[in-house]
Amino acid sequence: MNRASTAIDNLGRSVLRNVEEMGRILLLFISVLSWMIRPPLKLRLIFKQMEFVGVKSIFVVVLTGIFTGMVMALQGYHGFRMFSAESLVGSTVALGMTRELGPVLTSLMVTARAGSAMAAELGTMRVTEQIDALSVMAANPVKHLIVPRVIAGVLMVPVLTIVADFVGILGGYFVGVPVLGINSGIFVKNITRYVDLDDIYNGLIKAAIFGLILSLIGCYKGFNTSGGAEGVGKATTEAVVLASISILISDYFLTAIMF
Amino acid sequence: MIKIVDLHKSFGKQKVLDGVNLEIEEGKTTVIIGRSGGGKSVLLKHIIRLLKPDSGHVLVDGTDITKLNDKDLNEIRKKFGVLFQGAALFDSMTVGENVAFPLKEQTKMKDSEIRKIVADRLRAVGLTGIEEKMPSELSGGMRKRVGLARAIAMHPEIVLFDEPTTGLDPIMTEAIDNLIIDTQKNFNLTSIVISHDVESIFKVGHKIAMLHEGKIVEYGTPEEIRESRNPVLVQFLSGSTEGPIKII
Amino acid sequence: MFSISSEAKVGLFVLVGLIILGYMSFRVGEYGFGLKKGYLVSAVFDNVAGLEKDASVQIAGVEVGRVEDIRLEDGKALVTMRIIPDVKLARDVTALIKTHGILGEKYVEIVPGSEWETYLEEGERITSVERQADIDRLLAQIGAIADDVKVVTTSLSNVLGGEEGEESLKSIVRNMRDMAESMNRIVEQNDEKFSTMLTSLRNASVQMEKTFSSLNEITAGINKGEGTIGRLVKDESTIDKLNKTLASLQQITDKINEGRGTFGKLIHDEETADNLNETLSGINRYVTKAEQFRTFLSYRGEYLFDTSDAKSYLELKIQPKEDKFYILGIVADPRGRRTVKDTTTGGVTTRTEEWERDKVLFNVEIAKRWKDVVLRGGLLESTGGVGIDYFAFNDRLQFTFEAFDFDTDRDPHLKAYAEYRLFKHLYLSAGWDDFLSDEGNESPFVGISVRFEDEDLKYLLTSAPIPRD
Structure with missing residues (x-):
């Protein structure tokens, strides 16, 4: 009896904690929005973050995209061959990339690369009192640190996603046509036939939302770091875990709404 | 200049500040001493409202900064300069x-x-x-x-020093102490120094306040502090393990 | 070292991304651009199993459109298709559903017609629909054929199977061999007789030839008008008579066609046809109206946290059309309504504010629905106001925002809430009432409501005469 009540107690506490955290992230989002519309925007800081989140993630995103497309083509081929429908491999790869894998894998990669870096960077700034120093010098830390990162996330993840979509389809093509011997004309024709503009655009909207999620959570975790170097490590891990989970869960709901 | 009135702050169940009252004199250097983790930095952060108190007031030139909005707070903060512990x-x-x-x-x-x-x-x-x-x-x-x-x-008119000499060798400690004294004179600053370095305290301080268990237990000139019979101060200055300050 | 600024790198990267996006959009949207502007035609099929929204519409294997929508109409499938503008469909085209390969997806094939004077216009219907030997039917037929084959083979195996059959087979073979042997013997023995037989056969055929040639001569005689038959056939007057008979027949049908004579008039009178059409469409309208006409009764109770009181709504929703409805309701609000009274006594105006607590408030609204959004307006809680509802998850979840009680000396009454259908008739809601209130009236609330369709009320209302629209 006692143990049961303790368990319920703990469960309740953890639910409360999570709800509270969600609320804090939402409040942070609102304050980011309110600072975003207050000029002057720190353009130099935004571009610096865009370079970090976007340009420097190209390599890892292209690599992920190409191999995902290749694997999908290979797997799809073995499945479709049973029904003599190998010609559908191209459209499967293209639909899979544009709708789901492009946005999700890109944002997961960016989470691992840039989201974690955001948490670590802001976490370090927090524990070395650099964030306090900003406040003291009448420079709002949300405006200086978080707004550029969130803007960079929202703008860059979709651009990375379109690159991932494209190289993924390209990867599928290189496996499908020369290696597996699917007719190249049919491969391309089926892609253009089954993939809609909406598939691509909805995928990009998803990517923008994921970009928001990963940058916001990365910044939130970093911003609220406490406890020295260990705290920074913890914040980084938590940021990656929470952002990845949030991306996957929100992906389900976004898919349910969009398609 | 700066007046701290009945300041309370706790983190969770731990009471850090338990009714701090302190007046900082203009154009002087006030040193706040106390044990590591005894709430000195917390007190300092309240003075520039990096932390909000649970209750109590901090008056800067007569303005209660605990109730200011962001815009007015930024105006007040322009009077301050802060040297953080790790320089930040x-x-x-x-x-x-x-x-x-x-x-x-x-x-x-x-x-x-x-x-x-x-x-x-x-x-x-x-x-x-x-x-x-x-x-x-x-x-x-x-x-x-x-x-x-x-x-x-x-x-700025006021500069806060958060443990300026911690982690430095004796020569550098001496240099920094001299720098604090010089800048205070040259810029005619009101300085607040937080420290537990006994030698530095007497060198730079015009006034010294001892923070213990969330309260200011002693306040006075270096001479008064040195001659104080307060057991907390006696133990702190002599560095003894015996006395009212418990070692946990 | 030469270094590129982050602005330049980001700009270049975004440019590359936009180029890729543009390229992909262009490739994917080849039809997309034309299609968005295309026109809609529809067709009714018995069965469209496997046909999806956005499936291809083709003529001779060339894509000319997409399936826009599939809906049920009178137990059949109404398929709406969007056709690219530069493709014109003749009025007598035939639509049929086909399958790509054995497992491929379904698409609509349009077989061009022959009437090229008029074309199908936006919203018109393809009347000629054909059932295609789809894979299901093909398989069923193959199955039937296989059954037949099986019956045959079964009886065969009954005949041939077993020792008895084998024995009889053997004896047949033996008999055949014996027969062949004796035939051989006969031929050998009667060699001479055979050759005389062949000779007489040849002579007979020569005779036949002669007979045919004399027959030929007789028919030639008839042709020239010789002999009795010949004269009859060749007589001009006979032909004339026949021609005249045919001509009068032609006249009669012409008259009918022109609308002369009783029968002709009946068939040709436009009024008759109009009358008939109108009668039919009138019946149609009435029936659909009664079908569409729906009425709902609902009760909703809202528990307001801040005043610890409940607000009640009793509403009747009358829905004459699927996308249009009226709401009549009464509201009991425990907080009451504030009324401001200015009384002037001796040049001094005093303003008194009163809270009427027992007053019943009225909702009278007209609402129109577009897809998932309902806009409504009218009287809300006895004051002018508007509301908007958004439906999600097949109408299970409803988000509502209402604004009313616009008054110059206070903030309008705003209310926002979400309602979720828990069971068939039971709804739960939560929201925030009067959240702009400057009178401390704002309060979060949770509510429960019961809503059901009232069939009796519907017939009561539709039996009353309905003005034609």
Whole structure:
């Protein structure tokens, strides 16, 4: 009896904690929005973050995209061959990339690369009192640190996603046509036939939302770091875990709404 | 100048400040001493409202800063300069950019003017011509001095020093102490220094306050403090393990 | 070292991304651009199993459109298709559903018609629909054929199977061999007789030839008008008579066609046809109206946290059309309504504010629905106001925002809430009432409501005469 009540107690506490955290992230989002519309925007800081989140993630995103497309083509081929429908491999790869894998894998990669870096960077700034120093010098830390990162996330993840979509389809093509011997004309024709503009655009909207999620959570975790170097490590891990989970869960709901 | 009235603050169940009352005199250096983790830094953060108290007031020139909105708070903060414990230089900026930061944020000065002030402040702390270095290339003592240069860049009225000599060798400690005294005189500052370095305390302080268990237990000139019979002070100054201060 | 600024790198990267996006959009949207502007035609099929929205519409294997929508109409499938504008469909085209390969997806094939004077216009219907030997039917037929084959083979195996059959087979073979042997013998023995037989056969055929040639001569005689038959056939007057008979027949049908004579008039009178059409459409309209006409009764109770009181709504929703409805309701609000009274006594105006607590408030609204959004307006809680509802998850979840009680001396009454259908007739809601209130009236609330369709009320209302629209 006692143990049961303790368990319920703990469960309740953890639910409360999570709800509270969600609320804090939402409040942070609102304050980011309110600072975003207050000029002057720190353009130099935004571009610096865009370079970090976007340009420097190209390599890892292209690599992920190409191999995902290749694997999908290979797997799809073995499945479709049973029904003599190998010609559908191209459209499967293209639909899979544009709708789901492009946005999700890109944002997961960016989470691992840039989201974690955001948490670590802001976490370090927090524990070395650099964030306090900003406040003291009448420079709002949300405006200086978080707004550029969130803007960079929202703008860059979709651009990375379109690159991932494209190289993924390209990867599928290189496996499908020369290696597996699917007719190249049919491969391309089926892609253009089954993939809609909406598939691509909805995928990009998803990517923008994921970009928001990963940058916001990365910044939130970093911003609220406490406890020295260990705290920074913890914040980084938590940021990656929470952002990845949030991306996957929100992906389900976004898919349910969009398609 | 600064008046702290019945300040309370607890984190969770732990009471850190339990009714602090303290008046800081203008144009003097006040040293707040106490054990590590005894709430000195917390008290300091309340003075510039990096933390909000549970109850109590902090009056700066008669204004209660615990109730200000962001805009008015920023105005008050312009009177302050802060030297943080680890100097808190921005890693992503050069030394020059660090010192120039408050000037760029809060004033509309031209770049050439800013450069002049930066050079001047760096000279004041004895570091000429290191504007292009990154903070990671500097030693601990140099970082502290750059931090001080940044703190006085805006020519503030009040400068807060959070453990300025912690982690420095005796020679550098001596140098920093001298720097605190010099800048206080040259810029006619009201300084608040937090420290537990007994030698420095008596050297730089015009007034000394002892914070113990969330309260100011003793306040006076260095002479008064030295002769105080308060067992807490006696134990703290002698560095004894026996006494009212418990070692946990 | 030469270094590129982050602005330039980011700009270049975004440019590359936009180029890729543009390229992909262009490739994917080849039809997309034309299609968005295309026109809609529809067709009714018995069965469209496997046909999806956005499936291809083709003529001779060339894509000319997409399936826009599939809906049920009178137990059949109404398929709406969007056709690209530069493709014109003749009025007598035939639509049929086909399959790509054995497992491929379904698409609509349009077989061009022959009437090229008029074309199908936006919203018109393809009347000719054909059932295609789809894979299901093909398989069923193959199955039937296989059954037949099986019956045959079964009887065969009954005949041939077993020792008895084998024995009889053997004896047949033996008999055949014996027969062949004796035939051989006969031929050998009667060699001479055979050759005389062949000779007489040849002579007979020569005779036949002669007979045919004399027959030929007789028919030639008839042709020339010789002999009795010949004269009859060749007589001009006979032909004339026949021609006249045919001509009068032609006249009669012409008259009918022109609308002369009783029968002709009946068939040709436009009024008759109009009358008939109108009668039919009138019946149609009435029936659909009664079908569409729906009425709902609902009760909703809202528990307001701040005043610890409940607000009640009793509403009747009358829905004459699927996308249009009226709401009549009464509201009991425990907080009451504030009324301001200005009384002037001796030049001094005093303003008194009163809270009427027992007053019943009225909702009278007209609402129109577009897809998932309902806009409504009218009287809300006895004051002018508007509301908007958004439906999600097949109408299970409803988000509502209402604004009313616009008054110059206070903030309008705003209310926002979400309602979720828990069971068939039971709804739960939560929201925030009067959240702009400057009178301390704002309160979060949770509510429960019961809503059901009232069939009796519907017939009561539809039996009353309905004005024609």
